[in-house]
Amino acid sequence: MLKNISNNISNESIPYLFLLPCLLILGSLLSVPLYKVFEYSLYDNVIVQKDPTFVGLQNYQEILGDIAFWKATLNTIIFTVGSVIGHLIIGTGLALLVNTDINPKARTVFRSLLILPWILTAVVVAVNWQLLLNPFGIINYGLDKLGLINEPLDWLGDPSLAMWSLLLISTWRGYPFIMVSFLSGLQSVPKELYEAAELDGAGFFGKFWHVTIPQLKPVIYGVALLDLIWTFQLFPLVWLTTGGGPGRETEVLSTMTFRYAFVNFEFSKASTVAVSILIISAAFTIFYLRNEKNRI
Amino acid sequence: MSKIDIKNLVKSFGNQEVLHGIDISISKGEFCVLVGPSGCGKSTTLRMVAGLETISGGEISIGDRVVNGLKPRERGIAMVFQNYALYPSKTVFNNMAFSLQNLKINKKIIDEKVLETAKILDITELLDRKPATLSGGQRQRVAMGRAIVRDPEVFLFDEPLSNLDAQLRGQMRAEIKLLHQRLKNTVIYVTHDQVEAMTLADKIVIMKDGKIEQQGTPNDVFNNPQTLFVASFMGSPPMNLTNATIFKDGVKIKNLEINFKKSSNLKIDKNVVFGIRADNIRLPEDDESGIPVKGFVTLVEELGTENLAHFNVGDNNFIAKTNAQAKLKLNKEHFFNFNMKHAYFFDPETGARIS
Numbered sequence: 028m029l030k031n032i033s034n035n036i037s038n039e040s041i042p043y044l045f046l047l048p049c050l051l052i053l054g055s056l057l058s059v060p061l062y063k064v065f066e067y068s069l070y071d072n073v074i075v076q077k078d079p080t081f082v083g084l085q086n087y088q089e090i091l092g093d094i095a096f097w098k099a100t101l102n103t104i105i106f107t108v109g110s111v112i113g114h115l116i117i118g119t120g121l122a123l124l125v126n127t128d129i130n131p132k133a134r135t136v137f138r139s140l141l142i143l144p145w146i147l148t149a150v151v152v153a154v155n156w157q158l159l160l161n162p163f164g165i166i167n168y169g170l171d172k173l174g175l176i177n178e179p180l181d182w183l184g185d186p187s188l189a190m191w192s193l194l195l196i197s198t199w200r201g202y203p204f205i206m207v208s209f210l211s212g213l214q215s216v217p218k219e220l221y222e223a224a225e226l227d228g229a230g231f232f233g234k235f236w237h238v239t240i241p242q243l244k245p246v247i248y249g250v251a252l253l254d255l256i257w258t259f260q261l262f263p264l265v266w267l268t269t270g271g272g273p274g275r276e277t278e279v280l281s282t283m284t285f286r287y288a289f290v291n292f293e294f295s296k297a298s299t300v301a302v303s304i305l306i307i308s309a310a311f312t313i314f315y316l317r318n319e320k321n322r323i
Numbered sequence: 324m325s326k327i328d329i330k331n332l333v334k335s336f337g338n339q340e341v342l343h344g345i346d347i348s349i350s351k352g353e354f355c356v357l358v359g360p361s362g363c364g365k366s367t368t369l370r371m372v373a374g375l376e377t378i379s380g381g382e383i384s385i386g387d388r389v390v391n392g393l394k395p396r397e398r399g400i401a402m403v404f405q406n407y408a409l410y411p412s413k414t415v416f417n418n419m420a421f422s423l424q425n426l427k428i429n430k431k432i433i434d435e436k437v438l439e440t441a442k443i444l445d446i447t448e449l450l451d452r453k454p455a456t457l458s459g460g461q462r463q464r465v466a467m468g469r470a471i472v473r474d475p476e477v478f479l480f481d482e483p484l485s486n487l488d489a490q491l492r493g494q495m496r497a498e499i500k501l502l503h504q505r506l507k508n509t510v511i512y513v514t515h516d517q518v519e520a521m522t523l524a525d526k527i528v529i530m531k532d533g534k535i536e537q538q539g540t541p542n543d544v545f546n547n548p549q550t551l552f553v554a555s556f557m558g559s560p561p562m563n564l565t566n567a568t569i570f571k572d573g574v575k576i577k578n579l580e581i582n583f584k585k586s587s588n589l590k591i592d593k594n595v596v597f598g599i600r601a602d603n604i605r606l607p608e609d610d611e612s613g614i615p616v617k618g619f620v621t622l623v624e625e626l627g628t629e630n631l632a633h634f635n636v637g638d639n640n641f642i643a644k645t646n647a648q649a650k651l652k653l654n655k656e657h658f659f660n661f662n663m664k665h666a667y668f669f670d671p672e673t674g675a676r677i678s
Contacts, residue, residue, distance in 0.1 A: 219408035222375050227469075228396040228425035237421070241412030 113198030118205025145203035153267030325386035333380030359530035401470035583663035613660030
């Protein structure tokens with residue numbers, strides 16, 4: 028009997044044994060920094076001061092009372108939601124286009140070209156768009172030649188244009204992920220459903236609304252949530268294009284964290300903002316994981 | 324209800340011609356079954372009638388209209404797909420109502436039509452459910468309901484029963500037949516199952532390699548097969564077929580000579596394929612008429628109402644139908660009576676029937 032029990036225990040523990048190395052590595056790499064960031068947020072100023080003082084939740088109180096934090100939060104929401112909507116619209120449209128029944132070679136070329144923005148690193152994307160959107164860049168030149176503008180626009184420097192420009196860059200950079208995900212979803216939609224809809228008298232939009240969207244719904248939901256999580260934390264694209272400016276017009280929580288830490292050297296405040304990002308991201312992640320669990 | 328005329332229908336994929344001039348004329352209210360092995364072009368023909376495949380050549384008319392250039396929704400047809408193609412996100416009600424909703428018909432009329440159709444098919448209690456929660460048979464009924472609710476001129480069925488188990492298939496087959504008797508719509512039905520074809524059809528079109536082998540009533544194609552392929556394809560068990568030679572007094576199968584009064588078309592010394600159905604090989608106790616032939620029994624399949632006895636005559640295997648009580652001993656010789664009035668002869672090279 029004892030032998031049986033020990034057998035059962037060892038059988039049950041085998042899966043956990045396989046997970047152990049992964050859990051150990053992830054745990055040590057994640058838990059220590061996470062704990063440290065949280066700890067820093069409870070001190071007056073760590074790293075730059077030799078003997079920082081424990082101040083409890085004072086940093087949180089200060090941050091929550093700071094207009095700049097709320098402005099950055101609002102900007103983060105605008106940037107995240109705007110980007111995800113942009114990704115979804117452009118990604119869906121292009122997925123439908125590259126899924127059409129055209130010459131297979133042409134289709135492969137289009138698919139490869141349209142994935143390119145995803146392959147480029149954020150730094151390359153940021154530098155390229157800076158050059159393109161420069162007052163003396165090609166976009167202003169083109170618009171001027173077309174007679175659409177009288178004088179060059181400072182796309183990244185004008186407070187009324189900076190967020191829109193940032194959304195344009197983010198949309199360009201992020202749509203391929205949605206496109207690729209939707210494309211694989213589209214390819215798994217049974218052809219007969221479109222044929223049945225065709226016979227039932229549905230036009231292009233009818234088929235899109237009644238067949239494509241319901242079939243892609245689980246993919247749309249999961250991918251949009253994942254995109255939301257990633258975009259919410261996005262740092263390099265914003266920092267390298269507008270740097271959060273002009274003024275604080277495009278400051279998002281991630282650039283605010285960086286500014287506190289490596290410009291102002293206020294590491295505790297940076298940690299406090301980082302913890303707030305972590306809490307919101309964790310909420311999204313839990314939501315995403317629940318969605319994935321329901322799908323399975 | 325409309326008649327359908329298919330004239331010289333051709334389909335090519337690139338340089339590959341897969342349908343080589345199909346001619347079928349289906350009368351108003353007729354139940355026409357296209358039957359043949361996989362790849363014979365029956366589904367392609369059906370899809371061309373539906374408008375889901377382009378037409379490379381020829382003409383399709385539904386009623387008095389040539390429909391070649393019309394979109395599927397403009398052809399007055401409804402189709403039941405092999406895998407049902409129900410919209411997974413819609414309830415049974417909305418699956419059935421979708422075509423009417425697209426026509427912007429009054430909601431009250433849609434409700435009435437869907438309910439009426441649901442009653443006919445006995446699926447009223449399923450109307451609020453989604454397709455994923457239905458059994459295969461229920462899905463099949465919903466798919467038919469979706470087609471019926473539109474009151475189309477023509478019904479198209481693309482192997483609608485092939486995903487069902489044998490028992491349900493038999494049941495649904497009878498239901499489709501009853502439904503046709505009630506609604507009297509013109510039907511084109513595609514299947515590879517010759518039993519389905521025989522039981523459902525007013526007219527059977529047997530296809531092979533993109534051509535029509537024979538068309539006619541079930542009785543006609545069964546009793547008067549015009550080609551070797553039709554003879555071998557129609558009927559279960561399939562017709563007994565073997566190479567033979569004609570001699571003065573009958574037909575010679577290797578060393579076995581079967582004497583009978585042959586027609587003048589059967590020239591002496593001509594090589595033929597000799598065919599006879601299992602129904603026409605009986606035990607002497609079942610039917611005394613016919614030419615007795617001694618065979619070596621290798622297998623007996625008991626079907627309940629009758630038995631199928633497999634026996635060898637020399638190297639040739641034959642199947643005979645016997646009464647269910649017949650006690651045939653395996654690996655023993657028995658006499659079987661060949662009813663040569665129902666023997667068939669085919670040209671081994673062209674496959675054409677020699678009458």
